[in-house]
Amino acid sequence: MVQNGDSVLLLDRQHDQFKGFIPPGGKVEFPESFTAAAIREVKEETGLEVSDLVYKGLYEYVNPERNDRYMIFNYLSKSFTGELLEHSPEGKPVWVTIEEAYKLPMMDSIRRRFPLFFEEGTFEVQVEWDNERDQEGKMTVRRT
Secondary structure: EEEEEEEEEEEEEOOOOOOOEEOOOOOOOOOHHHHHHHHHHHHHOOOEEEEEEEEEEEEEEOOOOOOOEEEEEEEEEOEEEEOOOOOOOOOOEEEHHHHHHHHOOOOHHHHHHHHHOOOOOOOOEEEEEEOOOOOEEEEEEEEE
């Protein structure tokens, strides 16, 4: 998440199954670190070079039946340089106020963790995947 005063930078993503407004992000390319991946993904998707990242928390899906885990590491940066891209492959980068962001269409997983970026401390959200229903099941949220 990139924050500038009372605004955040979101991508207006309108392709595939992940439609809605999302913070920049993506996958870690081995052997890069999680922080290096976050910095690279923000640059690729928005044109901005972020620094002084603060680890905010972990959002993970666990699938006990398949012994599988998918982890999303969440960072916040208030330090950046550069100009926004006109065209991004992941969606148009736009600055919106935090208050406005709550009214925008977002995937449930993003909407759940969005307010956690602006709280003191860190968070851990664990969601168990329900294979039978092919949907999210039990969810546990911890704040530290």
